[in-house]
Amino acid sequence: MTALFDAIVVGVGGMGSAACWELARRGLRVLGLEQYELVHNRGSSHGQTRIIRTAYAEGPEYVPLVQRAFEKWYDLEQFTGRHLLTECACLNVGPPESAHIRGVRNSVLQHQLVAEELHGTAITTRFPAFRFPAEWVGILEQAAGFLLVEECVRAQILAAEELGAEIHPNEPVHQWKVVGHGVEVTTHRGSYQAAQLVVTAGAWATRLLADLGVPLRVMRQVLAWFGVRSQAARFRRDRFPIFIADVADGPFYGLPAIDQTGLKVARHYNAPELDSPDAVNWTPTAEDERPIREFLDRFLPGVGPLTQAQVCMYTLTPDHHFVIDQHPAYPPVWVACGFSGHGFKFAPTVGEILADGVERGRSRYDIRLFSARRFA
Numbered sequence: 001m002t003a004l005f006d007a008i009v010v011g012v013g014g015m016g017s018a019a020c021w022e023l024a025r026r027g028l029r030v031l032g033l034e035q036y037e038l039v040h041n042r043g044s045s046h047g048q049t050r051i052i053r054t055a056y057a058e059g060p061e062y063v064p065l066v067q068r069a070f071e072k073w074y075d076l077e078q079f080t081g082r083h084l085l086t087e088c089a090c091l092n093v094g095p096p097e098s099a100h101i102r103g104v105r106n107s108v109l110q111h112q113l114v115a116e117e118l119h120g121t122a123i124t125t126r127f128p129a130f131r132f133p134a135e136w137v138g139i140l141e142q143a144a145g146f147l148l149v150e151e152c153v154r155a156q157i158l159a160a161e162e163l164g165a166e167i168h169p170n171e172p173v174h175q176w177k178v179v180g181h182g183v184e185v186t187t188h189r190g191s192y193q194a195a196q197l198v199v200t201a202g203a204w205a206t207r208l209l210a211d212l213g214v215p216l217r218v219m220r221q222v223l224a225w226f227g228v229r230s231q232a233a234r235f236r237r238d239r240f241p242i243f244i245a246d247v248a249d250g251p252f253y254g255l256p257a258i259d260q261t262g263l264k265v266a267r268h269y270n271a272p273e274l275d276s277p278d279a280v281n282w283t284p285t286a287e288d289e290r291p292i293r294e295f296l297d298r299f300l301p302g303v304g305p306l307t308q309a310q311v312c313m314y315t316l317t318p319d320h321h322f323v324i325d326q327h328p329a330y331p332p333v334w335v336a337c338g339f340s341g342h343g344f345k346f347a348p349t350v351g352e353i354l355a356d357g358v359e360r361g362r363s364r365y366d367i368r369l370f371s372a373r374r375f376a
């Protein structure tokens with residue numbers, strides 16, 4: 001078999017576009033195949049913004065990866081001349097014993113990160129919009145910010161194309177197989193050969209990776225924006241941080257108002273686990289707004305009416321850690337999936353890990369936490 005490409009990337013969303021960019025940057029011949037139009041809103045990488053933060057509650061192993069991601073996002077800004085990342089403090093807040101607060105502290109300690117603890121009324125003194133209970137703890141870190149998510153995906157695609165990658169929208173991959181030392185991928189247009197395959201298919205990953213042995217589940221998530229017109233100054237970046245609040249019925253998070261759409265607030269997890277993306281209802285309902293409004297009434301009083309809502313998908317692993325690995329049964333195949341609702345910030349680092357895999361069969365980073373074999 002003559003391989004026409006060094007690598008084919010299946011799924012050009014957040015992670016696939018990063019892989020295409022990094023592979024092309026290294027001079028490899030890359031083909032990216034995306035089932036929908038490029039930068040669409042039917043996967044996991046849409047909805048205006050994504051949080052990037054360093055004091056990582058989900059595990060100290062993630063800290064070096066996010067530190068590298070900051071560098072790569074800035075590189076991408078320079079390469080494309082587009083604004084992608086806005087630095088903004090992140091307030092982690094909750095009862096002192098909350099798992100989130102303990103996780104943030106652990107990363108701060110292990111990596112000697114700079115963070116400030118706020119107790120009692122100090123949170124409201126610093127950020128007047130909040131009304132959290134006085135016994136809660138706030139951990140404020142400055143090494144955080146938000147990414148313009150659609151712009152980031154677009155920039156990764158543009159950079160990849162400028163560096164020679166070929167990217168086909170509206171071309172779903174029906175199947176792939178290992179042929180000799182390479183792979184063959186089939187779409188409605190025909191088949192393509194490559195030395196290696198990278199599968200970054202988000203919520204659809206199990207369709208292409210049935211025998212990977214990773215039990216992925218899909219979770220519908222709703223993003224909501226609320227008007228702040230009468231008191232807009234309170235909710236802008238200079239007076240209002242990104243926040244993650246670990247309340248009794250699950251974490252809620254929010255980002256400052258960056259335009260007329262207003263303050264963005266959402267609930268993290270806490271929705272039924274679904275078998276596939278086909279089961280997702282893409283229309284936001286009044287019932288979706290209710291828990292967010294209750295959260296606002298309690299902790300952020302005075303926020304105006306809902307201005308907009310959008311549906312998005314998480315792809316969950318059982319332990320909520322990512323899967324980034326060489327396919328255990330097929331060495332020419334690398335997979336990155338199961339980002340469990342916190343992957344976007346890492347996209348350019350994931351691109352590097354995948355490109356390392358394609359180029360030299362292993363990553364320069366410690367990715368044991370993301371092993372596909374851990375569910376066996």
Ligand SMILES: Cc1cc2nc3c(=O)[nH]c(=O)nc-3n(C[C@H](O)[C@H](O)[C@H](O)COP(=O)(O)OP(=O)(O)OC[C@H]3O[C@@H](n4cnc5c(N)ncnc54)[C@H](O)[C@@H]3O)c2cc1C
Nearest residue numbers: 011013014015035043044045051173202312339343344345
């Ligand atoms: C509401 C919400 C809020 C979030 N907030 C944050 C946050 O603040 N910070 C953070 O870091 N992360 C956050 N995340 C998580 C993050 O956005 C995801 O982890 C990340 O976007 C996943 O990227 P992906 O490339 O795996 O999936 P996607 O971007 O969905 O890409 C997968 C792509 O594969 C394509 N595809 C699938 N099957 C095929 C096929 N057979 N052929 C061709 N193409 C195919 C799909 O169409 C899609 O474009 C959030 C997610 C959601 C939903």
